[in-house]
Amino acid sequence: xxxxxxxxxxxxxxxxxxxxxxxxxxxxxxxxxxxxxxxxxxxxxxxxxxxxxxxxxxxxxxxxxxxxxxxxxxxxxxxxxxxxxxxxxxxxxxxxxxxxxxxxxxxxxxxxxxxxxxxxxxxxxxxxxxxxxxxxxxxxxxxxxxxxxxxxxxxxxxxxxxxxxxxxxxxxx
Amino acid sequence: xxxxxxxxxxxxxxxxxxxxxxxxxxxxxxxxxxxxxxxxxxxxxxxxxxxxxxxxxxxxxxxxxxxxxxxxxxxxxxxxxxxxxxxxxxxxxxxxxxxxxxxxxxxxxxxxxxxxxxxxxxxxxxxxxxxxxxxxxxxxxxxxxxxxxxxxxxxxxxxxxxxxxxxxxxxxxxxxxxxxxxxxxxxxxxxxxxxxxxxxxxxxxxxxxxxxxxxxxxxxxxxxxxxxxxxxxxxxxxxxxxxxxxxxxxxxxxxxxxxxxxxxxxxxxxxxxxxxxxxxxxxxxxxxxxxxxxxxxxxxxxxxxxxxxxxxxxxxxxxxxxxxxxxxxxxxxxxxxxxxxxxxxxxxxxxxxxxxxxxxxxxxxxxxxxxxxxxxxxxxxxxxxxxxxxxxxxxxxxxxxxxxxxxxxxxxxxxxxxxxxxxxxxxxxxxxxxxxxxxxxxxxxxxxxxxxxxxxxxxxxx
Numbered sequence: 001x002x003x004x005x006x007x008x009x010x011x012x013x014x015x016x017x018x019x020x021x022x023x024x025x026x027x028x029x030x031x032x033x034x035x036x037x038x039x040x041x042x043x044x045x046x047x048x049x050x051x052x053x054x055x056x057x058x059x060x061x062x063x064x065x066x067x068x069x070x071x072x073x074x075x076x077x078x079x080x081x082x083x084x085x086x087x088x089x090x091x092x093x094x095x096x097x098x099x100x101x102x103x104x105x106x107x108x109x110x111x112x113x114x115x116x117x118x119x120x121x122x123x124x125x126x127x128x129x130x131x132x133x134x135x136x137x138x139x140x141x142x143x144x145x146x147x148x149x150x151x152x153x154x155x156x157x158x159x160x161x162x163x164x165x166x167x168x169x170x171x172x173x
Numbered sequence: 174x175x176x177x178x179x180x181x182x183x184x185x186x187x188x189x190x191x192x193x194x195x196x197x198x199x200x201x202x203x204x205x206x207x208x209x210x211x212x213x214x215x216x217x218x219x220x221x222x223x224x225x226x227x228x229x230x231x232x233x234x235x236x237x238x239x240x241x242x243x244x245x246x247x248x249x250x251x252x253x254x255x256x257x258x259x260x261x262x263x264x265x266x267x268x269x270x271x272x273x274x275x276x277x278x279x280x281x282x283x284x285x286x287x288x289x290x291x292x293x294x295x296x297x298x299x300x301x302x303x304x305x306x307x308x309x310x311x312x313x314x315x316x317x318x319x320x321x322x323x324x325x326x327x328x329x330x331x332x333x334x335x336x337x338x339x340x341x342x343x344x345x346x347x348x349x350x351x352x353x354x355x356x357x358x359x360x361x362x363x364x365x366x367x368x369x370x371x372x373x374x375x376x377x378x379x380x381x382x383x384x385x386x387x388x389x390x391x392x393x394x395x396x397x398x399x400x401x402x403x404x405x406x407x408x409x410x411x412x413x414x415x416x417x418x419x420x421x422x423x424x425x426x427x428x429x430x431x432x433x434x435x436x437x438x439x440x441x442x443x444x445x446x447x448x449x450x451x452x453x454x455x456x457x458x459x460x461x462x463x464x465x466x467x468x469x470x471x472x473x474x475x476x477x478x479x480x481x482x483x484x485x486x487x488x489x490x491x492x493x494x495x496x497x498x499x500x501x502x503x504x505x506x507x508x509x510x511x512x513x514x515x516x517x518x519x520x521x522x523x524x525x526x527x528x529x530x531x532x533x534x535x536x537x538x539x540x541x542x543x544x545x546x547x548x549x550x551x552x553x554x555x556x557x558x559x560x561x562x563x564x565x566x567x568x569x570x571x572x573x574x575x576x577x578x579x580x581x582x583x584x585x586x587x588x589x590x591x592x593x594x595x596x597x598x599x600x601x602x603x604x605x606x607x608x609x610x611x612x613x614x615x616x617x618x619x620x621x622x623x624x625x626x627x628x629x630x631x632x633x634x635x
Contacts, residue, residue, distance in 0.1 A: 108367035109345060144232040145295045148287065151181050152303050155280045158188065159310035162270045163325075167316055 008048060015041035028074045032067060039063040053131045174231055174238070176246055177286045179214045183207040184279030191272025201261035204275040208254040211282070215247040219632065234354050235293045241487055242289035244632040245418055248491070249285050249411055252498045253278065256407060258611045259506040262602065263403040268314045277307035278407065285415035289422075294343045294353040297419055301339065301383060304415060305332050308408055312400035324399030331392045335382035342375025355427045365431050373428055373435055377442075380423075383416045384472050387445040394453075397465035405461070406505035409468040414494035417475050421490050429482045439480055440569050446473035447576040454583050461514045463583055464504060467540060470580055471497050474555055474573065480566065481558035488633065489554035492626050496547030496619060500539040503615040507533040510608075512599040519587055520596025528609050530591045535616040537584040539623070542577050547622030552577060554626070 018041060021034035039062045046055035087095075138146055190203055222228060222240045230237045257264075257278075265271050284303030291297045309332060313325025343353070349369035350358050360369065382389040397405045428435065450470030457463040475493050478486040507529055511518045523530040539548035556573060559566045590596075622629060 105367060105371050109348075109371045111367070141233050142235075142295070144235040145293075145299055148296070148299050148303070151184070151280055151283055152299060152306065154185070155277055155303065155307045155310070158273050158276060159306060162268075162273050162310055163313055163316070165270075167269055 004048065007044070011041050011044040011048070015045070029071065032070050032074060035070075036063050036067050039067070050130070053134055174236070175218055176211065176215045176243075176250075177236075177283060177290075179211050180250075180279050180283040180286055183211060184276045184283065187272055187276035187279060191270065191276070194272060197265040197271045200271040200275055201257065201265060204257050204278070205254065205261070207279070208250060208257060211279075212247060212250045212254060215243060215250055219243045219247055223632070230292060230356075234356060235296050236287075236290045237292040237356070238290040240633055241491075242418075245289045245491060245494070246286050247632075248495055248629075249415065250282060252495065252502065253282055253407075253411055255499065255611065255615060256411070256502050259502060259608070259615065260403040260406055260509065262608075263401075263509045267401045267403065268316065270314070274311060274314060274404075277311060280307050281407070281412060281415075285411060285418075288415050288419040291419065291422075292354065292356055294346065294355060297423065298336075298339060298343060300419065301380075301416065302336065304412055305336070305383070308332075308404075308412060311404040312396055312408070314404065315401045318399075318401075320399035321401060324396045327392055327399075328396045331382070335379045335389070338375050338382075339379030342372045342377075342379060345369070345372030345375060348372075355423070358427050360428075360431045365434060370434060374438065376423070377435065377439065380416065380420045381442055384413055384420060384475070385446075385469050386442050386472055386476060387449040387469065388442075390446065390449060390469050393469055394462055394465045397468065398459070398462045402461065402505060402509050405465070406502050409464070409505075410498035410501050413468065413472065413475075414490075414498055417472075417478070417490060417494065421479050421486060424479050425482045425486060432482045436480060436482075439476065440566065443473055443476040443480060444569060444572055446470070446476060447573055451576045451579045455579065457583070458516065459514045460508055460516060460519070460587060464501065464508070467580065467583070468501065470576065471501075471540070473576070474552055477555040477559050477569075477573065480569075481555070481562055483558060483561055485554060485558035485561055488630050489551070489558045491633070492547070492554050492622065492629055493551035495629060496539055496551040496622050499615050499618055499622075500536040500546075500548060503532060503612060503619075504536040504540070506608075506612060506615075507536070510600055510602055510604055512601045516586060516590050517596065518598060519590040520594040520598060522590075522598045523592040525598055526600075526604065528612070529604060532612040532616040533591065534588055535619055537587055539619045541581045541584040543581075545620065545623045547619040547626070549623055550626040551622075 015038055018034045018038040022031045022038065025031050025034060039058060043055040043058045043063075046052070046058060186207065187200070187204060190200065194200060194203070218238075219240070222238075222243055228238050228240075257275075264274055267274065281304050284300045284305075284307075287296055287300030287303065291300055309325055309329040312328050313322050315321035345368050346358075347353060349366060349372060352358070378389060382392075385393040397409060400408065424432075424435070424439075447470060450466050450468075450473055454463050454466035454470060457466060471493075475490060475497075478490040478493065480486075481489070508514060510529060511522075522533070535546060539546035542548040542552040552573075556570050559570060
């Protein structure tokens with residue numbers, strides 16, 4: 001077994017265990033910490049696949065910014081076992097049933113995906129994830145989505161301003 | 174391409190105007206002016222197409238405008254213009270950021286433009302998000318009103334969740350097709366497997382959420398009821414129509430070849446939407462909430478255009494979008510003039526303000542689909558489109574006609590209140606000559622579509 005393989009199995013095991021920890025742990029703060037560990041494991045996978053940029057962005061954006069937000073929200077809401085909403089048996093049953101059905105479909109989808117795995121190898125040199133190539137693709141092929149997303153962020157920024165700004169007493173009414 | 178850039182730039186102009194302009198009326202004036210310009214740009218683009226210029230795919234096949242998409246955009250900017258003329262005064266009253274609200278409306282038009290011209294799933298996603306995020310903000314713009322904040326938060330959380338489902342669907346389709354470019358989708362080469370079907374159903378659920386199709390409709394009444402009324406008017410009309418065009422283009426053009434795999438699910442969704450929307454609308458006490466449920470019911474009819482998978486469906490969605498949008502915006506404009514949003518608030522309106530009552534009558538008749546109004550031909554076209562595909566959908570068409578009959582009941586309840594009940598309706602805002610003129614114009618437009626629907630189709634090539 002090469003070092004690469006050992007690393008792969010180690011990271012996969014870590015990702016799976018931590019992902020299970022996210023949904024199995026009772027304490028929401030622990031869940032979030034498990035989720036951060038999962039993100040690190042996945043970032044490790046990205047590095048193994050020679051996608052350093054993706055690995056770094058994954059850590060900065062997800063493990064950094066978004067998870068901190070998560071932690072803040074959970075701590076502010078002060079969740080504990082008493083606050084957990086009670087669900088009726090029927091709802092639980094329906095949720096399990098529909099979730100299980102979806103799970104079956106996803107399993108079936110993954111099963112067929114395995115066949116295509118060989119042909120979908122895009123770049124055998126393994127340099128697809130490097131920043132240089134990413135920039136080339138982003139500013140040549142995907143320049144329109146890149147620019148258009150600025151409108152999206154602009155409207156989100158206006159939203160943050162409009163909603164967050166303190167409003168003086170209204171003149172009328 | 175030019176209308177897309179123009180709508181984004183005009184939105185930025187409105188934002189900057191908010192820095193220097195103090196008078197709220199000036200915003201409405203500026204927005205009207207810019208919308209006239211935007212409509213002009215769209216017509217200019219349309220003329221090029223009509224003169225035989227063949228539209229090219231732009232940016233490596235990211236966008237592809239045909240006569241359908243540009244004509245749809247022209248109509249939507251025209252309707253947005255009518256909307257600002259009718260509701261401008263009410264938008265000024267909502268909050269203190271009138272300039273930003275108008276800017277967001279321009280961004281919504283930008284998103285609508287992307288949705289009508291997308292040729293790549295990435296652009297579809299961005300278009301839907303550009304339409305959605307301004308809506309979350311507009312829904313919560315009345316910050317002192319608890320219901321408005323609730324609507325905004327609810328819409329944001331549910332909308333973000335449905336966006337996740339949309340992305341999941343796009344990812345699965347990418348896995349199956351190895352491309353985002355919808356014109357390169359080939360369901361023959363790659364067999365229709367669980368992965369692509371899963372993707373299609375995820376996308377169907379997400380788009381169904383955005384157009385408030387049952388059973389993904391639960392947010393609609395609360396959001397439409399809680400949001401400030403002028404913004405409910407745009408959410409229920411232009412936004413819904415734009416997302417329907419994306420829905421129609423994706424399912425007719427891209428997934429049309431494998432329609433046997435998804436029509437059953439979509440027809441059940443359609444039947445549920447019609448049923449839930451119409452039956453629940455009957456029990457509402459507030460006209461605003463009734464209009465929210467009616468918009469669910471109307472979405473059920475628009476789903477017929479998607480189900481049809483043929484050219485008549487495209488014609489149907491154009492007529493339906495225009496007839497429904499004009500009637501709904503008009504009805505909301507009348508509603509906003511009143512103090513009391515319940516049915517009782519309409520009591521005696523026919524005697525006191527005959528013009529308001531008369532235009533409202535035309536809008537409601539059109540929504541119910543009575544002949545000689547635009548709504549009749551709208552329903553006629555979408556139902557014919559499905560009938561052309563054979564008799565397999567007959568049960569759904571008959572069910573839809575039954576539901577249309579039920580819808581007449583709650584629309585006519587408003588008419589009854591206006592003409593046959595005595596009361597002193599209180600106005601929240603004075604009705605000016607301008608209001609009368611534009612309400613009359615909207616009503617006239619509906620009659621014209623009802624008499625000669627072909628004028629809307631003359632601009633479509635093949």
